[in-house]
Amino acid sequence: MTRGVSPSGGGFADGGVIAAVVGEEVITVAEVDRRLRLLRSGPLAARLPGADTAQGRNLRRWLVQVMVAETLVAQEAARLGPAPEPLTSAGLGRRSSRPARPDTAGDAAGDAADDTAGASGTMAVAPPAVLTLAGALRTGGVAAAVLAASPAARAIRSALAAGSEPSEDEVRDYYRRNLDRFATPETRWVRPFGPVRRGEIAGPIEDAVFAAREGETVGPVQGPGGPWTLVVERIEAARREPYAAVRERIRAELAEESGVRAFARWLDARHADSVVLTPGHEHPADPAQPDADHRH
Incomplete structure (x- = not known):
């Protein structure tokens, strides 16, 4: 059962403090603190900014965005999981009917993977992904991070891309415009x-x-x-790989990029539709938050 949000939006009826509301679920400040402690005790801890700095506070804000995205993905995976029909893009976007689990929202990526695995073939588990700078620049760091970590997110990406495979003309045009990629001097x-x-x-x-x-x-x-x-x-x-030799590789790359962009749009739309962030947990790029360091 969903714990009640106070009229001010600052906490639960039973005294918890909210970082974000995601549909009918919540992410608590305690969950954010727990994830942040795990991050700061990991192998990259020495590279992270100090907690009491603007960069450190923005790291916390970024982590909240990741946890929100994980929760949105987990909700969609749970909604689609028991259905016997194949996952298609037409079925995406409806709100999850899964009971709220505010005490586990921080582990949504793991939930998503479990939900995907138990879907009896409804959501095919996509292959492992690697978080790259190019991917983060193309879609934003949050979407790229969730896609890299979550099989369910990659399944949603694949579903969104279904039926929008690049045409032969698009593949050939890419080859012509990027001949240097396939040339060895x-x-x-x-x-x-x-x-x-x-x-x-x-x-x-x-x-x-x-x-x-x-x-x-x-x-x-x-x-x-x-x-x-x-x-x-x-x-x-000097040599150049012929079009026939790289055609399928280009097709796969263009299809993946199209799916990633579709996933980022889906995530943005779901975020706008069903997410409320409490003060102090805004996106790091939000110009209204006091630690924003990119202003015009």
Whole structure:
């Protein structure tokens, strides 16, 4: 049963303190504190900002956003889990009917994984993901972090992307616009340097190396530290992977990126529809919060 929120929105009827309300569930300040202690006792603790600094308070705010996203994902996984029909994008977005569990909202990522596993095939578990800078920049750090940690989030992402596979024209156009991704420049194996490409060395040494034939000895050539004698042992010509060889890889990448963007939009919409953050737990980028460090 959901614990009652006080009229001021500051706590439960039984005295708990709320950090966020997520639909019919709550995340308590105690749960946030517990997660923050785990984070600060982990292997990256030395890299984290001090708790009493603006950056430290914003780290806490960011953690609340992650916990909210985990809870939204867990709610959706629980709602979809018992259904026998396959998960489709048409079924996403309706509010969860799962009973509130405010004392476990901080463990929503684990709940989501368990719910997914117990769905009798309704939500196929997506493969493991890696949190990357590119992913965080593309979707925002919260969405990227939840996708990396939660199989249920990745299942939702896959469902949202279903039916929107990139067309052949889109795949081919990507290849044409990004030929450098599939090209390997000429590489010369030079003793004593090893493999060398243009731009990796400079001046007379580069000129001599790239003017030589395979097996030729060049020098002495004036360079850093004095004259150099070099042997061009092997030359690998520049090459480009043909479209046919990379077509499926491009298709998979574009489909994944489309799904990630769809997931981020879904998460934003659910957040706007069903989340209330209490003072002190705003998004770190919210310009209204006192520790916001990015203003125009």
